[in-house]
Amino acid sequence: MILIAILVRYYKNKNKAIEFKASYETETRIAKKIHDELANDVFNVIAFTESQPLSIENTKENLLQKLDDIYGRVRGISKENNKIDTGANFTRNIKELFSTYNTSTRNIIFTNLENIHWELIDDIKKITISRILQELLVNMKKHSKANLVAIKFESDQNSIFINYTDNGIGCNKDKIIKNGLQNMESRIQAVKGSVDFETEPDKGFRAKIIIPK
Numbered sequence: 001m002i003l004i005a006i007l008v009r010y011y012k013n014k015n016k017a018i019e020f021k022a023s024y025e026t027e028t029r030i031a032k033k034i035h036d037e038l039a040n041d042v043f044n045v046i047a048f049t050e051s052q053p054l055s056i057e058n059t060k061e062n063l064l065q066k067l068d069d070i071y072g073r074v075r076g077i078s079k080e081n082n083k084i085d086t087g088a089n090f091t092r093n094i095k096e097l098f099s100t101y102n103t104s105t106r107n108i109i110f111t112n113l114e115n116i117h118w119e120l121i122d123d124i125k126k127i128t129i130s131r132i133l134q135e136l137l138v139n140m141k142k143h144s145k146a147n148l149v150a151i152k153f154e155s156d157q158n159s160i161f162i163n164y165t166d167n168g169i170g171c172n173k174d175k176i177i178k179n180g181l182q183n184m185e186s187r188i189q190a191v192k193g194s195v196d197f198e199t200e201p202d203k204g205f206r207a208k209i210i211i212p213k
Contacts, residue, residue: 041070084130086123094130098151101137105147108137112153116160125211128187129162135184136164136207144168144205155213162209170199 045066052059085093091114102108118126133151140146146168154161181197188195191211198206 038070038074041066045070084127086126090118090126090130094133097130097134097137101141101149106149107147108149108151110151110153116153116155121160121213125160125191125213128191128193129160129211131187132162132184132209135181135187139181140166140168140205143171146204158213160211160213162207162211164207164209165204166206167204170201170203170205172201173197173199 045063048063048066052063054060054063084090094113095110098108098110137149140149144166146166149164149166151165152163154163185195188209188211193209193211195210196208198208
């Protein structure tokens with residue numbers, strides 16, 4: 001009984017450590033994004049206002065456009081990290097996430113999303129799934145240069161299966177973690193799930209994810 005108690009405590013602490021690591025890595029990613037995408041732009045706008053005569057109409061329009069671009073980026077970062085609705089609007093929000101990355105040159109296809117009984121899945125796992133999908137799409141946009149993405153949802157009595165495939169440039173498998181997917185892997189481990197990556201240069205990218213119900 002003492003051994004069982006020690007093991008239970010060990011695994012609880014281990015899961016807390018994984019959750020803390022995922023949280024820390026998310027905060028680090030947000031901080032880097034703010035630094036890389038916003039701080040330099042704000043500095044450039046300050047330099048622009050100091051060097052250009054704002055009384056000229058074209059200069060005003062240029063400044064307003066720069067400020068509008070920064071505002072759009074702030075909204076994008078906020079949307080990526082805001083609170084996730086795990087209630088009745090969960091599938092609608094996932095569709096909105098997909099539509100964000102669906103463009104005239106990139107097609108996001110998904111199947112069976114609404115066939116999953118999401119009302120039976122606990123909130124932590126729904127949040128995890130939403131963040132996983134978000135990080136896959138961010139990685140795709142930054143690295144893969146894909147124009148076609150397919151995401152298939154399946155389930156059985158015990159698990160939810162998510163199969164992600166894109167037709168991007170791929171990479172060597174040992175570079176996957178360096179491309180920003182380590183945070184995603186930590187999230188999956190925190191809910192006792194698993195992920196398997198398949199990729200090669202010029203052969204696209206695939207991720208097979210299993211999340212226990």
